[in-house]
Amino acid sequence: MDTNPLRDTFRMHRVPGPCAVVIFGGLGDLAGRKLVPALYNLYLRRLLPAGFAMVGVGRRDATDTEYRAEMRERCARFSRTPVTDAEWEGFEELLHWVGGTFDATETYTTLARRLEEIGVARGTAGNVMFYLSVPPSQFPVIVDGLGDSGLAREEPGRFRRAVIEKPFGHDLPSSAALDAEVHRAFKESQVFRIDHYLGKETVQNILVFRFANGIFEPVWNRNFIDHVQITVSESIGVEGRGKFYEEAGALRDIVQNHMLQVLSFVAMEPPSSFDAEAVRDERGKALASCRPLLPSDVVRGQYSAGFSDGDAAKGYRNEDGVAPGSDVETYIAARLMIDNWRWADTPFYLRTGKRLPKRVTEVAIQFKRVPHLPFSYAAAEQLEPNVLVLRIQPNEGISLRFGAKVPSERVQIRTVNMDFQYDTAFSAAPAEAYETLLLDAMRGDGTNFPRQDAVNQSWRIVEPLQESWTRLGGGPHLYEAGSWGPEAADELLARDRRRWRRP
Amino acid sequence: MTTPAAIERELAELRGKTAGDHAGTRTHIVDLVAYADDPAIATELGEVVAMMRHHRPSRALIASGAPGDVTAEPAVFCSPMQEGGAIVCCEIVRLTGPPAGDALTSMIASLLLPDLPVFLLWLSPPPLDRPTFHNLAALATRLVTDSTRFPTTLDVLGSVARQEHLVVTDLAWTKITGWREVVATIFDDAEHAALLPSLEHVAIQHVAGSDAQARLLVGWLATASRATPTTSIEAVTHEDMRPGSLVRVELTCGGHRFIVDRPSEGMATIDVPGRPIRRAALRVPPFGTLVGEELEFLAPDRAFEAALERLPPGAR
Structure with a gap:
């Protein structure tokens, strides 16, 4: 591909080399909602290689034709681009189905045979990316199947990759065990761990914002920054995923992965290049510098009945699939310290929850006040510290709060916002995170995939909490659905003479 | 007789009326200047820009030649760029004025939003010997033509680029x-x-x-x-x-x-x-998408x- 002189990079995108993508759980929710629609959109954008095929694997006994019909229906519902006959006909030829249970040897024998046939017909050159879109309990079974059948084995000029979805274990030992399982068949360089937050344009833009501009990095440290607040709030409840949530909770569902990954982008040192390993090294170092979270620095909450988005909302314990006496947290507020030269004594406050007033993901960097204010108290009474907000979703953008003189004959200062919105500057609809990540994995670019060291570090950070909650018990603070969380979370910041932003 | 200040006032009012609570939010991408001798093409261009969903210019100044004083018809189009996204406005000013002389080009120069790249959309073969083209080219960062409509454009683009020191492109290429x-x-x-x-x-x-x-x-x-x-x-x-x-x-x-x-x-x-x-x-x-796509590129x-x-x- 690199030798093709017709591929100029000005208008044409970089297309991966030939490969087949095998999706275990090919009829599952993620495959139908995200993965196949993402591949369809890549096809429309001509970003799939000429030698490409997709094979779904699952228990159902179905023909290729039946599988294609079902995927068309899912794409019609979930694709960001409408499905049309002309385009779908070309795309559906690329879709295939292999039925079988994941623990049966013959499933892998059949898969190997189909991949061989499809590879010849479609020119996939023997390259295969296995996407494990299945519950974590199935990972070891599938990895063993791929390992034992020889399907995971790479040969010169032929890659084999495994893409796995979070959660990567449920604590440090289980994560390490899972990692060991995966490594029985795949080397680390073959493994791509998906955290879809890292596929979001605005998360990736944190690096550009920090390291492509001269004005921010000089003040991006403890000398100028008072503290950082990272908020991931949702207005929805568990939405029928009560059973899953009972096992995960906010700590495992959001904090351990999404939030700590976002934190690593904010806290990392400049990488020497934008190379995948250089970026992942720096993110890993940032996480390695984080102190473990102590129960005294964390508030956990659970929503009770209230109103959300104008409608009555039931409490968590009344949700389907949730135990009536459940102590699982739907909210976490935490104070996290990073022990390194850049961030010593600068707290990072993390807050995530369900049934909060609105859906927001943002990073707010609050700067220190000026050392001396040469204005009267009355003039500066309404002045608040400068805050730089990186909005990740919705209304992706960046805003800066600063003081300005209120127009009048006297000096009075008020805080105003300078706002940059992505969609007013770059109006093209951004690609879905899964399109970006699938393409990156096909290209073998691991920049936006957490490495196992980062996963281990994030489990290390949250481990004391899990232990303490298990050992000491004690339930979460209740907060009303539609509120910004329990009062104890406000007290957590009040202890430091700070307060939460209202996003 | 209209003035740039009067046009700016009218645009600000229109932005307020059209966008409601989101008054003042406009794209910050590019200025688009379009010129067509044929008023029908100018009208078509105005409609195309108004319908653009993505890659909208911040301000489009669409000019065509007509005898008499310079006239202006400002308009503002606001809509969300993406589903559920912020409402964003695009300003379009239809200008007419003498096809020769400096009146139209001086008005266009006054109305350009500051510090944004300027795209000149000139669909017909660029007339190197015509002052209006030369003056507008001097304001532009990039010239966009359409040789599918006017095939002879292709044969002069190279000399236009050299003579006007302009980055040129063609919707036929897009x-x-x-x-x-x-x-x-x-x-x-x-x-x-x-x-x-x-x-x-x-x-x-x-x-x-x-x-x-x-x-x-x-x-x-x-x-x-x-x-x-x-x-x-x-x-x-x-x-x-x-x-x-x-x-x-x-x-x-x-x-x-x-x-x-x-x-x-x-x-x-x-x-x-x-x-x-x-x-x-x-x-x-479609044509509008092609024009929008072209607004993404600044480099040669x-x-x-x-x-x-x-x-x-x-x-x-």
């Missing part, structure tokens, strides 16, 4: 990006890439009406392959496709024939010897400039 991507896939594997320097013949069929896209594709293939292929360009009738659209590209290379065929809008077939026929998505975007497009140097002769 239209064939998809075609270039599909043709390029044939040579993604090393075996076929090795055949490219021996490109012997390029045969292209296009819908009658303009051979500009076909000539650009040949120019691109010749420069990228570093070969000197013979060429045949044939106009055909195809009622479902727009004039000038490419229908079939056949490459003879090292004794092999590679064929890309577009039997219908949205889909192409790719025939590579010894391989099953493949299909690829190939839909040429070296592949386009090189293709201009190797164009086969056009149909007479």
Whole structure:
């Protein structure tokens, strides 16, 4: 591909080399909602290689034709681009189905045979990316199947990759065990761990914002920054995923992965290049510098009945699939310290929850006040510290709060916002995170995939909490659905003479 | 007699009325200046910009020649860029004024939003000897033409770029990006890439009406392959496709024939010897989308400039 002189990079995108993508759980929710629609959109954008095929694997006994019909229906519902006959006909030829249970040897024998046939017909050159879109309990079974059948084995000029979805274990030992399982068949360089937050344009833009501009990095440290607040709030409840949530909770569902990954982008040192390993090294170092979270620095909450988005909302314990006496947290507020030269004594406050007033993901960097204010108290009474907000979703953008003189004959200062919105500057609809990540994995670019060291570090950070909650018990603070969380979370910041932003 | 200050006031009022609570939010991408002698084309351009969903210019100044004083019709169009996204406004000012002289161009210069790149959309062949064109080109970062509508444009673009020190581009080139991507896939594997320097013949069929896209594709293939292929360009009738659209590209290379065929809008077939026929998505975007896409690019497009140097002769 690199030798093709017709591929100029000005208008044409970089297309991966030939490969087949095998999706275990090919009829599952993620495959139908995200993965196949993402591949369809890549096809429309001509970003799939000429030698490409997709094979779904699952228990159902179905023909290729039946599988294609079902995927068309899912794409019609979930694709960001409408499905049309002309385009779908070309795309559906690329879709295939292999039925079988994941623990049966013959499933892998059949898969190997189909991949061989499809590879010849479609020119996939023997390259295969296995996407494990299945519950974590199935990972070891599938990895063993791929390992034992020889399907995971790479040969010169032929890659084999495994893409796995979070959660990567449920604590440090289980994560390490899972990692060991995966490594029985795949080397680390073959493994791509998906955290879809890292596929979001605005998360990736944190690096550009920090390291492509001269004005921010000089003040991006403890000398100028008072503290950082990272908020991931949702207005929805568990939405029928009560059973899953009972096992995960906010700590495992959001904090351990999404939030700590976002934190690593904010806290990392400049990488020497934008190379995948250089970026992942720096993110890993940032996480390695984080102190473990102590129960005294964390508030956990659970929503009770209230109103959300104008409608009555039931409490968590009344949700389907949730135990009536459940102590699982739907909210976490935490104070996290990073022990390194850049961030010593600068707290990072993390807050995530369900049934909060609105859906927001943002990073707010609050700067220190000026050392001396040469204005009267009355003039500066309404002045608040400068805050730089990186909005990740919705209304992706960046805003800066600063003081300005209120127009009048006297000096009075008020805080105003300078706002940059992505969609007013770059109006093209951004690609879905899964399109970006699938393409990156096909290209073998691991920049936006957490490495196992980062996963281990994030489990290390949250481990004391899990232990303490298990050992000491004690339930979460209740907060009303539609509120910004329990009062104890406000007290957590009040202890430091700070307060939460209202996003 | 209108003034820039009066137009700015009217635009601010319109923004307030149109966008409601979101007054004042406008795109910060580019200024677009369009000129057409034909008022019908100017009207069409205004409608196209107003309908743009993505890549909207911040302000579009669409001018056409008419006797008398300069007149202006400001308008503001606001809508969310994405579902659930912020409402964003685009300002369009229709200007008319004397086709010769400085009145129109001075008004345009006053109305440009500061510190934004300026795209000059001049669809007809750029008249190098005309002061209006020269003055507008002096304001512009990039010139966008459309040789599908005016095929002779292709033959003057090189000299325009040199004389006006302008980055030039052509919507006919934007239209064939998809075609270039599909043709390029044939040579993604090393075996076929090795055949490219021996490109012997390029045969292209296009819908009658303009051979500009076909000539650009040949120019691109010749420069990228570093070969000197013979060429045949044939106009055909195809009622479902727009004039000038490419229908079939056949490459003879090292004794092999590679064929890309577009039997219908949205889909192409790719025939590579010894391989099953493949299909690829190939839909040429509508005019407004093409203009919008072009607003993304600021740097010179070296592949386009090189293709201009190797164009086969056009149909007479």
